[in-house]
Amino acid sequence: MREITYREALREALREEMIRSPEVFVMGEDAGVFGGIFGVTAGLMAEFGEERVLDTPISEAGIAGAAVGAAMVGMRPVAEIMFVDFLTIAMDQLVNQAAKWHYMSGGKLKVPMVVRTPTGTGRRTGAQHSQSLEAWVAHVPGLKVVMPATPYDAKGLLKAAIRDDNPVVFIEHKMLYNDKGPVPEEEYLVPLGKAKVAREGRDVTIVATSLMVKRALQAASALAEEGIEAEVVDPRTLRPLDIDTIIASVQKTGKLLIVHEATTFCGFGAEIAAQVAEKALYSLDAPIARLGAWEVPIPFSPSLEDRVVPRVEDIVERARTLVRENI
């Protein structure tokens, strides 16, 4: 199968959905002429014109709200918020409007929109451009939250998100944009709400999201050399969450380590830990472990930035302790 980058996979998804449906359009800061700050929408304005690929003013609340209004009257907007950090400025429109109108209207209104936004560390962009805020949006009933980790998933999930009749927050990792992976030429979708077992193993389950899936897989390879077989599960969609796949894995391995890039306090790992404790406590033969960022704003200096989020060696060490100390 051909290999393309995560960025190209996303662009293909947008392009195919724009061809498929005249209701789909793209808007965002620098999304048009510039092609998006990370290049995802490059070339789309030339192909589809200025009306379907809109360069917007720097107005996050306005962009998110315009997407809500356009979606309410039958379009399928895909709005880009340049960094997940800037969702904070769009929060009323996402949380009070997009997430709630279907419910508040007793089902009379629908808001089929996607907000695409890059997350995470690694670009030395400091504390206001490097956060992981997925737990904020995953907390809100009415929103769906997606975090793809591979080019294949990025494309299939984005296409599914665009076709979904609900508001979807689609969180891309800025350190994955250049990653290459197999992506079929033919049409496919990855359904929202379905986790993936990224690697099978018998000794410990590592649930990881976004960039941490890649690191967890690298950690699993290192662990395998020590004779520890880690199973890596990627939820792919945080809401709705496929807890069944996670529980099935925990029932097999008896041990659970959750890894995400956001801080652990009230992080998404807390939700997974709670649900596993509620539904599969007696399948566990060790306490649940969580690995997330240190409880600090993301620092600028490379040596600090790299240290405060989970590294491959941190995952190896934590998984090893979990397995070895509980044999």
Next chain:
Amino acid sequence: MRELSVDEVLAMYECMVRIRHFEEKVAEVYAKGIMPGLAHLYTGEEAVATGVCYALEPTDYITSTHRGHGHVIAKGADLGPMMAELFGKETGYCQGKGGSMHIADFEKGILGANGVVGGGIPIATGAGLAIKLRKGKEVVACFFGDGASNQGAFHESLNMAGLWKLPVIYVCENNYYGISVSKKRHQAIDDIAVRAASYGMPGVTVDGNDVLAVRQAAEEAVERARKGEGPTLLVCNTYRWRGHHEGDPNRGARYRSKEEIEEWMAKCPIKRCEEYLRSKGVSDNKFEAIKAAVDKEIEEALKFAESSPYPDESMALRDVYA
């Protein structure tokens, strides 16, 4: 501008009476403590919703505010499901899940009243964007107050709409108070319409108690929008007779003088419309007949609401996701 026929003005008169009497009934019922939540009444501002909505077609859209009963009634909402929604009943517009501040009816182009001050402004802009992208002929009327025109969302949205020439009429209902804070204490400007200049659109100020003036200004704005000439900021100066909501005692007398309130009540938009119609030969009998018919409609709406069931608990879980 064409002169409206007597029948056209009578229709607007009836609409204002319907809004006024509906809300008087709401105030009465609310005071008895049998209506849950909050009620923000529109009394005194009826000419704005009426003048604007009567310049629209049924296929046009509106976004509304926490003080939204007047807008949705003027856009054609039925009083039965309106009242039922205010009671949180299953037969309400939103099955009791929205309440007074969130009434929506897509079939009538009502894209929701909004509990967040300024929350509907970006939504109206997005609906306008969708119409433009689809090359449609509809327009969007976006209602909000003087307080909302201080929100960032107002400025972001008007900038976008001006830039893209979207078919939106931004209707600022200047009632001179953001809850308790007078306009003088929340805005450095006197005429809100000057804000339009920053966003490349006309800013028009009208007497918001004169339904004919509102209608005429709205028709001009609608015409511009339909021709692709872009948005208008229409500022309608009016006044809310009652407090911010029905729990705000003495019609908001903590922050407004009795004289000020009475001065505005003397400018009642309904009485003013009556005087106009009288000068055109309409008799008092006609006004009484309209009022009686509206009151009957409201009594039926109230009966419908009171006799309707509350939603079953299981309905709480419905419609979270489409």
